[in-house]
Amino acid sequence: MPRRHMHVTGAAEAPLRAALRELRTTLDVPEDFAPAVLAEAEAAAKAPRLPEHDATDIPFFTVDPPASVDLDQAMHLARREGGGYRVHYAIADVAAFVTPGGALDAEAHRRVQTLYFPDEKVPLHPPLLSEGAASLLPDQTAPALLWRIDLDAEGRAVTTEVRRALVRSRARLDYEGAQKQIDAGTAGEPLALLKDVGLLREALERERGGISLNVPDQEIVERDGAYFLAYRAPLPADGWNAQISLLTGMAAADLMTASGVGILRTLPTAPDGAVARLRRSAKALGIGWPHHVSYADVVRSLDPHNARHAAFLEECTSLLRGAGYSAFSGGKLPSPAVHAAVADEYTHCTAPLRRLVDRYAGELCVAAVAGQAPPEWVTAALEELPQEMADGSRRANTVERECVDIVEAALLKERVGEVFDAFVVDVKESEPAVGTIHLEDPAVVARIDGGTTRLPLGERVRARLTQADPGTAKVLFALA
Numbered sequence: 001m002p003r004r005h006m007h008v009t010g011a012a013e014a015p016l017r018a019a020l021r022e023l024r025t026t027l028d029v030p031e032d033f034a035p036a037v038l039a040e041a042e043a044a045a046k047a048p049r050l051p052e053h054d055a056t057d058i059p060f061f062t063v064d065p066p067a068s069v070d071l072d073q074a075m076h077l078a079r080r081e082g083g084g085y086r087v088h089y090a091i092a093d094v095a096a097f098v099t100p101g102g103a104l105d106a107e108a109h110r111r112v113q114t115l116y117f118p119d120e121k122v123p124l125h126p127p128l129l130s131e132g133a134a135s136l137l138p139d140q141t142a143p144a145l146l147w148r149i150d151l152d153a154e155g156r157a158v159t160t161e162v163r164r165a166l167v168r169s170r171a172r173l174d175y176e177g178a179q180k181q182i183d184a185g186t187a188g189e190p191l192a193l194l195k196d197v198g199l200l201r202e203a204l205e206r207e208r209g210g211i212s213l214n215v216p217d218q219e220i221v222e223r224d225g226a227y228f229l230a231y232r233a234p235l236p237a238d239g240w241n242a243q244i245s246l247l248t249g250m251a252a253a254d255l256m257t258a259s260g261v262g263i264l265r266t267l268p269t270a271p272d273g274a275v276a277r278l279r280r281s282a283k284a285l286g287i288g289w290p291h292h293v294s295y296a297d298v299v300r301s302l303d304p305h306n307a308r309h310a311a312f313l314e315e316c317t318s319l320l321r322g323a324g325y326s327a328f329s330g331g332k333l334p335s336p337a338v339h340a341a342v343a344d345e346y347t348h349c350t351a352p353l354r355r356l357v358d359r360y361a362g363e364l365c366v367a368a369v370a371g372q373a374p375p376e377w378v379t380a381a382l383e384e385l386p387q388e389m390a391d392g393s394r395r396a397n398t399v400e401r402e403c404v405d406i407v408e409a410a411l412l413k414e415r416v417g418e419v420f421d422a423f424v425v426d427v428k429e430s431e432p433a434v435g436t437i438h439l440e441d442p443a444v445v446a447r448i449d450g451g452t453t454r455l456p457l458g459e460r461v462r463a464r465l466t467q468a469d470p471g472t473a474k475v476l477f478a479l480a
Helices: 014-026 035-046 103-111 127-133 175-184 189-208 236-259 272-284 295-300 307-320 356-370 376-382 385-415
Strands: 060-063 073-079 085-092 141-151 157-173 217-223 226-232 262-266 324-328 419-427 434-439 445-449 460-469 473-479
Touching (some): 014 385, 035 127, 060 189, 073 189, 073 236, 085 189, 085 236, 141 236, 141 356, 175 189, 236 262, 236 356, 262 356, 272 295, 307 419, 385 460, 385 473, 419 445
Parallel strands (some): 060 157, 445 473
Antiparallel strands (some): 060 073, 217 226, 419 460, 460 473
16 A cells, blocks of 8 residues: 555646656656557557447446546445345456456566656556456446356345446446535436445454555645645545445455365564554654554544654554465465455455456456356466566555655745745664654644753654755754
8 A cells, every 4th residue: 555645736846747757767667558559558448358248228427536647446336126226346357358378468467557747647558458458438338357246235245146247337427526415415326326325335344353445645736836744534435435436346355265275465463562663653743542443443443634643644654564466276375365454365366457456356256156177368368467576566665655755845945945834753772862743734644853861752843944856865954
């Protein structure tokens, strides 16, 4: 999971964009697709492998950020006769366009996942496919893996099916627009049920001990001609939408474990030391965490609109370190098989336009439901896939981390020497004069070097910005 999302407006400073270009060069990020890859993508877009089943009568809709056009998922929600709900969830069928062993396939294995920079994205697949023929854009008929998950009245999955089908989305919604319709009572039933099903799934998540982190996006905002960092807190609709994806990932894991072959997204339980560090951060930010209260309950009590709570939610992502992918066959499950944050077996299968592993997970699930052996190209790749995903995730995390540093440095470059109010949220055990501070304004979490002075963990300090230069010097503070 990325540390935080970054968005840069068109008015971002030239030094920032120059530093981002340099970062892409330094990390050897692939940008342009080779002619052979583009030629194969163009041919696939004109003649994809289409399924026989036609589900274009289902009025799907998508919920994504406003500018998104690489739409992996579309949904339709309905009530079932006798109680409960029916979730239809269409996932872009990338395998309908990508031939195993071809140029597109090889390039996808080289890229592994879409990389997000503040000023652009580096896609997994050519935009002709990821933002065109394979995307579940409104009023476009496209091949998909069509999931049908029936839920009981409490939101528990009772039956799961997945098959290839042609689908057609009717509407592209963003989170804010969907939230407004739901809150105003003007949403049609399929959208209105997103709240009902989402709340039920959130209740089940609490019951099993899972936790979803509503980490705010970090955005650049303009105030009186100057640019600042601020947090955008996620809306309830963000969480409800995520619950549908989570439901599908858990259903997919169930299918694979029952069939005896698959690939899971796993996360071991966080070590005591990591939880102890979070307790120190909570104290530093003035967040109450009694010893009898669980980590999950503390997180659920937080308001992402509150700057201190937002900072703590960022720190909470540290417990997600160690997540990985584990392939298995012959019915022998990996250990651990559970994703600690989900508190159940889980896999990634809902974002194949942006993540390599999801294409393979989808194929395994289609085969499991059909009672067939998975395709040979899928099983042949399973052994190497976890390492490929690990390498790709490391690169994505490096991109995320370095982009945050660059953007913070760009926006604070002209403020070197200024003094800010901040909280000390972490102190190195081996170097008590070095630690991390959270600024109240702007929304920056940065390193501080106290020199010979021990940093006062959990206390407010005055911190002077000593360096900030995008591409040259990361943001650094000292005690004022």
